Amino acid sequence: MISRRRFLGGATGMWLVFRPGPTSAQEGAFLRPEQSPRQLFPGATEVQARTVPVTDELRQRIRAVLGRLPSYWELEYQIFTVKRDQTLLGFVVIVEEIGKHRPITFAAGINTDASVHDLAVLAYREAYGGEVREGRFLKQYQGKTLAAPLMPYRDIKNISGATLSVEATGRAARKAIAVLRATGDLP
Numbered sequence: 001m002i003s004r005r006r007f008l009g010g011a012t013g014m015w016l017v018f019r020p021g022p023t024s025a026q027e028g029a030f031l032r033p034e035q036s037p038r039q040l041f042p043g044a045t046e047v048q049a050r051t052v053p054v055t056d057e058l059r060q061r062i063r064a065v066l067g068r069l070p071s072y073w074e075l076e077y078q079i080f081t082v083k084r085d086q087t088l089l090g091f092v093v094i095v096e097e098i099g100k101h102r103p104i105t106f107a108a109g110i111n112t113d114a115s116v117h118d119l120a121v122l123a124y125r126e127a128y129g130g131e132v133r134e135g136r137f138l139k140q141y142q143g144k145t146l147a148a149p150l151m152p153y154r155d156i157k158n159i160s161g162a163t164l165s166v167e168a169t170g171r172a173a174r175k176a177i178a179v180l181r182a183t184g185d186l187p
Contacts, residue, residue, distance in 0.1 A: 026130025029123045033107065037080040037092045040109030040118040046083040051076050052183055061182035062175070065146070070175050071098040071168070077179050082109075090117050091185055093176040097168040099126045104168050108176030114186045116141045116173050129162030132169050141169070146177050 031039060037047040052058070053076045063069055080092040090111045096103040102125035109117035119141050121133040131137060140156055150170030152158035158166050180186040 026127065027125055030133065031107065031120055031122045033078050033094045033122060036094070036107030036120055036122065037082045037109075039120055040092055040107060041082045041084075041089050043084050044082045044089060045085055048081040048083075050079055050081075052079055052179075058182055062178045065178035065181045066174060071171060072096050072103050077183075079179070079183070079185070081185075088112055091180055093179050094122065095172045095175045095179065097172045097175065099124075099129060099168045100164040102126055104132070104165065104172070106169070106172040106176075108173055110176055110180055110186070112186070114145055114177050114181070116144045116177075118142060119169065119173060124165075126165060129159065129165030131159045131162055132165045137166075138169070141173050144173065146174060150174055 034049065038044055054074060059073065074096055078094040082089045082092060090109055092107050092109050094105065094107055096105050098104075104121060104125065105123040107120045107122055109119065111117045119138045121138075124130050124133060137157075137159060141150070144150055144155070148155050150156060150173055152163055152166045152170075156166060156170060177186070
């Protein structure tokens with residue numbers, strides 16, 4: 001790590017050390033993918049993880065479900081199957097969508113009826129708009145399906161100064177449902 005020193009002088013002879021850090025207090029990694037199933041489905045007793053490589057065929061199926069291209073194509077999808085005892089609770093899909101300039105990594109908990117159970121931001125890489133991580137914002141996605149627009153000023157309350165991050169959150173929820181339908185996990 002490169003640091004710069006500055007002598008403040010005076011009787012104390014103090015030095016200040018400046019070290020580069022994150023460009024914003026909003027940036028950061030907040031949750032690891034393997035932690036997300038139990039965060040989003042707290043009653044889970046069993047979690048099975050798998051990685052699905054993205055092929056051209058899978059991309060075509062995802063695009064067909066979405067009706068458009070996503071803003072970002074992953075190389076693979078991490079999908080967690082979540083159960084309570086023998087009962088299937090749902091799935092958690094790790095997806096990324098572009099915020100203003102960089103991808104935001106989401107964990108999307110999806111119910112067996114293809115509705116959003118809950119969302120979490122795993123990594124945020126923008127200088128502004130990190131409020132999309134807050135539970136009070138993410139709560140409004142619960143129960144939403146692909147039939148919902150998931151757009152600010154329509155069915156989602158916007159966050160001032162974070163419109164692109166809010167849009168990315170809606171796209172991530174929709175993409176997670178599309179991935180599960182394209183892989184055959186959901187009808």
